[in-house]
Amino acid sequence: MSRAFVKEADGDDFAEDLPERPVSDQPNLVTPRGLKLIDLEIERLRKDMAAAKSAGERAVIARASRDLRYWTKRRATAQPVDWPADPERMAFGAAVTIEREDGRRQTFRIVGEDEADPSAGRISWFSPMAQAVSGGRVGDLVTVAQDEIEIVAIDITPEA
Numbered sequence: 001m002s003r004a005f006v007k008e009a010d011g012d013d014f015a016e017d018l019p020e021r022p023v024s025d026q027p028n029l030v031t032p033r034g035l036k037l038i039d040l041e042i043e044r045l046r047k048d049m050a051a052a053k054s055a056g057e058r059a060v061i062a063r064a065s066r067d068l069r070y071w072t073k074r075r076a077t078a079q080p081v082d083w084p085a086d087p088e089r090m091a092f093g094a095a096v097t098i099e100r101e102d103g104r105r106q107t108f109r110i111v112g113e114d115e116a117d118p119s120a121g122r123i124s125w126f127s128p129m130a131q132a133v134s135g136g137r138v139g140d141l142v143t144v145a146q147d148e149i150e151i152v153a154i155d156i157t158p159e160a
Helices: 012-015 032-055 057-077 128-133
Strands: 095-100 105-111 122-124 141-144 148-153
Touching: 032 057, 105 128, 122 128, 128 141, 128 148
Parallel strands: 105 122
Antiparallel strands: 095 105, 095 148, 141 148
C-alpha cells in the first residue's frame, strides 16, 4: 500500500489525543507547602498556555490544557490540614525518624499525594509506612511489610 494513503499521527494529533491525568480517589489532604505548590503550578501552566497560544504550538497547548485541568481539580478538592500541635504524636505534616531492625535510620515527612517525593524524604499520607507510624510516639514499635521499626524522633517543625 502506498504511504500516501496511510494516516500517521504527527506531534499535534498525538497531543490532542492525550488522556486525562488520573485523579486519585483518596481525599486530597495538603500541607501549607503543598497548597502553595499547587497554586504555583497552576500559575506556571497558565503562562505556558498563553505563550503556546501566541506561538501557535498546538502540542504544548494540549499538554498544558490537560495539566491545567488536573491541577485545577486538585486545587478545588484540596483539604489543607493544620500543622500538628502535639510534638509527641506523629501526624500529617510532621517528620518522623525511624530505625529498622538492622540499625538503619530513615527520616521522612508525611505529606499529600501530589507533594510526595520519596527521594526527597516526603511520603504520601496513605502509604503503608505513613499509615503505620501515624498516631505513634517516640519509642513505639510498628510493623511495616513484616519488618518491625521503631519511631525514634518526631519533628513538627513546618517545612519551608
